[in-house]
Amino acid sequence: MNFDRIRLSNFKPYGDADLRLTEGVTVIHGLNGSGKSSLLEACFFALYGSKALDGTLDDVVTKGEEETTVELWFTHDGTPYRIERTLRVYDDRIDHQCTLESTDGSDVARDGARSVREFVTELLRMDAEAFVSCAYVRQGEVNELINATPRERQDTIDDLLQLGKLEEYRKRAGDARLGVEDVLENRRGRLDQLDEQIAAKEDRDLHERLNGLESELSEVTDEIERYEEQRERATETREAAAETLSTHAEKREKLEAVESTINEIETAVREAERERDEHRDAIAEVRERMTDIEAAIDDRLDDAGLDSADDDVIEARREALDKREAEIRETLDDERVSAEAFRNQATNLTGKADDLAERAAELDAEADDLADEAEAAAAEADERESSIEELREEAEGLRERFATADVDRESVEDKRTTLREQRGEVRERVAELSAELKNARERVAEAEELLEAGKCPECGQPVEDSPHATGIEDDRERVAELEAELESAREREGTLDDRIDELDELAEAADRLDKIDETTEMLGERVEERRAEAKQKREAAAERREKAEAKRETAEETREIAEEKRQEAESAAERVTELEAALSEVDEAREAVDAVEERANAVADAEATIERRREKRETLAELNDERRDRLADKRERRDELAAAVDETAVEEAEERKEKAEQYLERVDGELERLGDRRTELDNAIGSVNGEIRELETLRSEREELAATVEALDGLHGETSELEAMYGDLRAELRQRNVAELERTLNETFDLVYGNDAYSHIELDGEYALTVYQKDGESLDPEQLSGGERALFNLSLRCAIYRLLSEGIEGAAPTPPLILDEPTVFLDSGHVSRLVRLVEEMRGFGVSQILIVSHDDELVGAADELVTVEKEPRSNRSTARRADATELDIASLADD
Template sequence: MIFDRIRLTNFKPYGDADLRLTDGVTVIHGLNGSGKSSLLEACFFALYGSKALSGTLDDVITNGEEESEVELWFTHDGASYRVERRLRDYGDRVDHQCTLEATDGSDVSRDGARAVREFVTELLRMDAEAFVNCAYVRQGEVNKLINASPRERQDTIDDLLQLGKLEEYRERAGNARLGVEDVLENRRGRLDQLDDQIAEKEEKDLHDRLNGLESDLSAVADEIDRYETQREQAKETREAAAETLSTHAAKREELESVAAEIDEIEAAIRTAERERDAHRDAVREARERIEEIEAAIDDRLDDAGLDAASDEAVAARREELDDRESEVREELDDERVSAEAFRNQATNLAGKADDRADRAAEVESAAEGLADEAEAAADEADDRESSIQELGEEAERLRERFAAADADVGRDGVADEREALRERRGEVRERIAELSAELKNARERVAEAEELLAAGKCPECGQPVEDSPHASGVGEDRERVTELEAELEDAREREDDLDDRIGVLNGLASAADRLDDIDETVETLEDRLEEKRAEAERKREAAGEKRERAAELREEAEETREIAAQKREEAEEAAARVEDLEDALAAVEAAREAVDAVDERLSAIADAEDEIERRREKRESLNEVNDERRDRLGDKRERRDEIADALDETAIDEARGKKERAEEYLEKVDGELDRLADRRTELENAIGGVNGEIRELENRRAERDELAETVAALEDLHGETSELEAMYGDLRAELRQRNVAELERTLNETFELVYGNDAYSHIELDGEYVLTVYQKDGEALDPEQLSGGERALFNLSLRCAIYRLLSEGIEGAAPTPPLILDEPTVFLDSGHVSRLVRLVEEMRGFGVRQILIVSHDDELVGAADELVTVEKEPRSNRSTVRREDAAELDIATLTDD
């Protein structure tokens, strides 16, 4: 997988950023807090959405913005894709829209955050957590795997290598086996229960019991039919009597209803009459209000500027006032702008005049200062001229010393002559030392010979003198002592002579050095003398120019003050015109208020007239309604008289007696029928129960046969699930062992690259992913015992080894994401950083196409193919990115960051 391009809008510190990425090593470089890590987080967020965030969605939207957008173009396994995520903050919620589509012409597309995340997870064969554990070493998490427990490390690596699926399948098979066991035991228990129930049912002789119950039910049914026939005849008699009574009651109720309606109609007629009177009074009051309003309108016509009160006149007057207001406001705005402009101009000009006066004072002060500096430079030139004269006199005295000295050497040869004499003195002193040593030895020989002679022995061989052939040797030694003493005396005289001559030359050499110093000092003083005289002249001229400039500035200041005074007068005139126009605008407003008052009163008159018309219509309507009510009242009174004549009390008493006798019989027969019905129900229930037991017996026999087949099938299924569970467990163990061997191989290859020349020999990884580091002396170490830098580099090696294993695969290569390292050098010193650089280069050699690193370390920057520089603008607090060719960069310029 390769990241091709990332584009951000309002994502964290980025307002607008667009970055293209290529194969190779890309280092993202910048100051702390500039937004380097946010680029990698944006890529991670584009792939996995909210699952890639440690916070909430609204955390990624730039402060002060409502929308954010992230687009990522990437290539995976030969196919190209583009994923886009848009966020919008509505205050109480954040809307998240996401799409993914292929950009190589295929019809692959996904819509929705979950659908895109699931597609990416399936495409990479890893979810967000696996992505972080495999390819994305986030800032501060470099030690994540080494700090994990062996179980956590095992689960993490197993999930990355897809072994978690096998464990999931094994657990599913195990759960299925347990489920089959539960069902099998349940079915076996049910089968035993059915055998007991069938035996119990067969002992009850259910068919004989059924025949006896059916005979009893037939006899009860015949008796019920007889009672029901007699009951129907009694019901007919009761219903006929009830109908007669009901008709009488209905007429009685109708009579009462008609009487009530007559009372209601009479009351309604009286209420309507009262309403008619109220409407008449309201019409009279409305007419009085109209007269009062018309009088008020006449009082306001002059204020409103109206000759007569009408809607047309009001509209025309309003239009006239609007035009006048628009004209006055336009003129007023112009005058206000003019007044403000004049005031500003006057203020600005006055300020400029003050500035120029201040500048004139400053220039005059500078002129005085330059004049003082010119005089000081002239004085300093005079002092230096005096110093030159004094030095010349001293030089003349020193030259006289050379002429007076008894030395055949000039000023330039003093140093060489002194050096030659010092060398000769050194030679003489060496000769004095040799002669002194030789004289000492000769004297010792003479003294020893004299002692031997005094003892009667030869000084050379120690034999008696009378027998020695060398008796004359002591005399030669005495002569040699004399010669050496004379030669030593002569050498010492020469040394004293050389010391005196060197002393004279030392004085002359000091005089020569002093003459050299004087010559150099005089030359410097002469140069500075001319400089000071020229400086004094320049400063006198500059002082004159500044005095002239000060006079010009004063004239300009006075002219500017006069113009400012003129602008103040123009501002006051404009302000007076503004007051006049504001008065005119107030007059327009007063006239408009009067017009509005007239318009409101006209509206009130219209409302009152409408009210009068409505109340007249209501009075007429009430008259019509009362006429209709009086007609209905006459009809109701006629109906009341007809119903009163139709009521027959004798027929009512006879019908009442028949009804009572029929009800007494029905009460008795109903009790008997209830008893018989209960008996019939009892028998039917008993028959139903027997039939149910017979059906239950047959069903249980069928159920037993079916259950026996099910138990046999479950026993076979239980064996299959047990075999499947064992197979997944064995397969996972086998694959884990192969993964452990491969991971140990890749880890040791990486370890050899990083630590090959160190005190460590190799790493062992057991089946539970427990890591052990071995020193070259054979001592085993837990990775936690390594130093901080070594532990961090060890973890990077482990992460790279896992990445290689995933990339190379167990059975062949598999496409993997870019290798991403966010600030991997936090815990590394310079030596460890060099090893990290080698590790990065080696990962490229293993075929990792794209490596993205966030770092400001110079070595990593130097190892980059491309450099992405991130900068944050201090005022807007927004980050920007630019991509550069690392081969063309000057590393020294980067360290300044």
């Protein structure tokens, strides 16, 4: 598999980038923080999406942008593909869209982030985690695999070599075996339970119990039939007696009904006679009330202004009163309006006069305030003139300081900035020298420890057998040089600190002079403004006092007019009072007319009442005559019914009925008892039949369950054999993988450490690693130095990659080998070995190697160079290709 092209839009530091990648070794070069690793992360993200990120999708979107696009073209096993991922930011969420397609017309297409990730995982036979473990050595993780436990290393390598599938299949077979065991145990338990249930039911002799219950049921049924016949005869006797009683009861009911009717008629006659007497008394009362009303009418005629209570006379008097009232009300309304108008005018004029007086007082107060403000402005102007004089004296003293200095006021800031930049460079140099001195001292200390142990400082071999001459003296000389250079740099830093402190004080003085000049100018302008303000406020105060005097004069004139309007309002009010009295007289007369009319109507109503009551007395007399005729007929019917009732026959029928009911009560109790017993027998017979059917069902279920247990025994054996087969196959393939991996690891390691202090590496079946020196002594990889551990781990990674590339049974396509800053833990000697390893990996057939590094030796080993730069103002990165043969190594070193 090869990466062919990567195109980015708003991905991390990249605004727009389009880079083509070819076979061979490509080194991505640039300053720290320029965005080199982001190119590799973009390729990884294109393949696996969010699974390739340590953070969230928000982290890859360029700050300030709303959409990110990553496109990757790659070729796998001869087929070209293109992946496009787009992220769009919406408020607090991100929309992730992804597509994959083949570009040779083979009609391979996937849509959706999950679908694309699953396709890539299947295509490469590795997920994102396996990709990192095999092909992608990320920055800072170079020692991850060597630092892993043997178990972690075993799981990682097994997964890469697809042995995890066999373990998965073995676990599935084991789970199936355990499942069969659970089911088999359950079925065997159920079989034992069935045997116990069948034996228990067979011991109960169910058929014999059934025969006894059926015989008893037949006897109970015969006895029930006999009792039911006797109950039927008793029922007939009871019904005949009841019919006799019913006939006599009907006659008695008719007799009682006739007697009740007679009582009702007699009561109605008495009620009617009483009501006739009430009407007679009421007529007498009404006549007395009429006499009183007629006397009251005579008393009110004079008050109403009437000669009589005749309807026409009353109507004429009412019309005259209405006309008089209308005339009075019309005049009264006019007078009321005039009085209210005069009162309102007087009130409004008085209020206006008060407002004018109040406004005059306000103008006097405003004039006083303006006079006070004018005096305050004049005083403030005097105070600021005094401040200006003090500032001018301070400025003169500051200018004298610059007269004796070696810089003037205008150039002091530029001089301080230049010295600060120089101090920053010196401090960076101090930090570099400190780090380099620390590393040099550590090398000398490590070499001295080896020398004390009698071993070579470079290769670790005994001094007498060492193939190298010791370089410890050169390291000691380098430490002395670095110490001297560091001391000189620190002295230079101290000198610059002192000079910068002097310039800081002069810069403060220059800033203070600028501030004084600005303040003096501002205060002068303020003095002129305040004096002008004082003059303006004095003039405004005089103007307001003139206006106040004019308003007081106008207020006095307005009060005189208001008094005249108040007197006119009082005259109109007196006329209103006179008219209201006349109107009251009209109301009294109308009230007397209404009283006369009301009493005349009452006399007419009383006469009508007397006539109605007289007619009701006559009607009641006629009704009573009819009721007396009906009463005579009902009395004759009562006598006939009384003679027809036979009390002796009634007593005999009641006696027969009582005896029949007593016998039926006893028979019902016995039938209920026998019925309950029959129900019990039916239930018992049904229960025994159910148990017999259940016994047959249990026997049938046992036969089926016995067959199932036999089948499960066979299945359990098959799953056990399958589990063992997968386990044996995995162990066999692991041993083959261990042998192949040990071979490729030793070949790779020999290329890096050939003819050196180490002889070979052993890898056991659990993937535990052991390094052997040429003298036969074994070492754990963690005992190697920092650079040796990093290089050893890179060798292990490359060996695993070779094993995947070559395959156990034939070559398999693998992704590019990606190394992100592999020289972080390597010194110059070990970098040379890494260059050798990269060149040999090309020789083993690795078609594409991508390396992020700023090391010159690795850059020199590149077929192609990608240079990454970041523009300081926009903070955006750019990437461009360059032929490594045309690279000016010296210029890169200067960078």
